[in-house]
Amino acid sequence: MGVVTSKSRLSLQQTAAEAAYHRCWYPVALSAALASDRPLGRDFLGSRVVAWRDPGGRAVVQTAWCPHLGADLSVGQIADGRLRCSYHHWSFDGSGRCAHIPSGDKVPAGARIFTYPTQEAWGLVWAFNGEHPDCDPPRIPDADETTIAFEVRERGRRSWDTWVAVSNGVDFQHLQTLHGIPRVSMPSELQVEASGIEFDIESPYHRQHGRISGTNVFAQHLRMGGADLFMMFCGAPIEPGKSSGFLVVGVPKDQPERLPGVLAMAERLNDEDAPVLSSMRFRRGLLTASDRHLATYFKYVENFPCFAPPQ
Ligand code: FES
Ligand SMILES: [Fe+2]
Incomplete structure (x- = not known):
């Protein structure tokens, strides 16, 4: 993970493992498909993300691989307002922080999942490929959602x-x-x-x-x-x-x-x-x-x- 400043390649020769992707707002799912009681998994940017709604109804898009042993968090649950891994029940809040480990062990410092900047527009959940967006979500010329x-x-x-x-x-x-x-x-x-x-x-x-x-x-x-x-x-x-x-x-x-x-x-x-x-x-x-x-x-x-x- 990290910022890549090199120019993109107009080529189909990249493999998923080496790929960097354009710093864009990408549509991940229909807003209507996102629920606060179950996570949704999507293959995305050579990896996998999990999308869900936090207790405030805010859309969250995060890396799907659990930092413990790599289980897919999209087959987990939403419990107590957090995303919970099915395997050993580590749970993650909307910022990506591991907030709870049921064994009572100390939460390791690196127990975080990457959280994409996320917004909803045009009935879609958009995730920005980067740590901080440098532009607004895509728009339709001469229109907004109210007009x-x-x-x-x-x-x-x-x-x-x-x-x-x-x-x-x-x-x-x-x-x-x-x-x-x-x-x-x-x-x-x-x-x-x-x-x-x-x-x-x-x-x-x-x-x-x-x-x-x-x-x-x-x-x-x-x-x-x-x-x-x-x-x-x-x-x-x-x-x-x-x-x-x-x-x-x-x-x-x-x-x-x-x-x-x-x-x-x-x-x-x-x-x-x-x-x-x-x-x-x-x-x-x-x-x-x-x-x-x-x-x-x-x-x-x-x-x-x-x-x-x-x-
Ligand atoms: S793999 Fe997720 S809690 Fe163990
Ligand atoms: Fe066309």
Whole structure:
């Protein structure tokens, strides 16, 4: 475990054991799946985490391996407001400190589990890969949770890296060639920030305000035919080449009847991308002039800071 400042690698050659992952906010689980009476386990960043709610209802995400003998804490219990290991009942509070050992032995100084900075947004529990977050959780352009009606879906395990899938958001050519969307326009430029990329497109047919957060979230506000819709595609690495995915869709609060149509559109886009993303052997190959925004994105990814989470 520790901060890794080296540049990330645009490569699939990393093994889980050596991997550092981008310092991003990652979706770990649906908020609705988190309970205060049982822990939830998730494969995450080449390791495993346990998610639960503390007595105050706050979402907690921690390394799942017990510091005693390495039992998986996600098969443990929540007891007395703490996460308890099934094996010998060491129990851990929401800060990761071992608060109790039933044998009465002195608690060893190193008896702690790593606690990820955690927040809830868009119906998801987000964990930041680092000791202290250096940005806010991902957002959807021009929207917040009070101004739109939204739905969130878990998409399950996928055979691709999140940062490869997110390149879709600035791959404007594939909208026409793969998705068959006519009259695709490109932004003149991307606004690249330390932990995100934004762009705006105004065409006679539509308006798009897109945002990449970290290297694992693409969100957009689209206005087409006078109607507004919102989408967020996000995921978390399980290990290099494998990830878990989530999807948020939204519409203005007074038009909830449009939600199923927007959800169907987002799922169709995902389903059309999936055969390509799950089988491609990514390389930053021969980019042409039309790929200039992709080139900007790949450079941003290459320079994105990493952190090696505890294994
Ligand atoms: S392995 Fe967890 S308490 Fe012994
Ligand atoms: Fe796509």
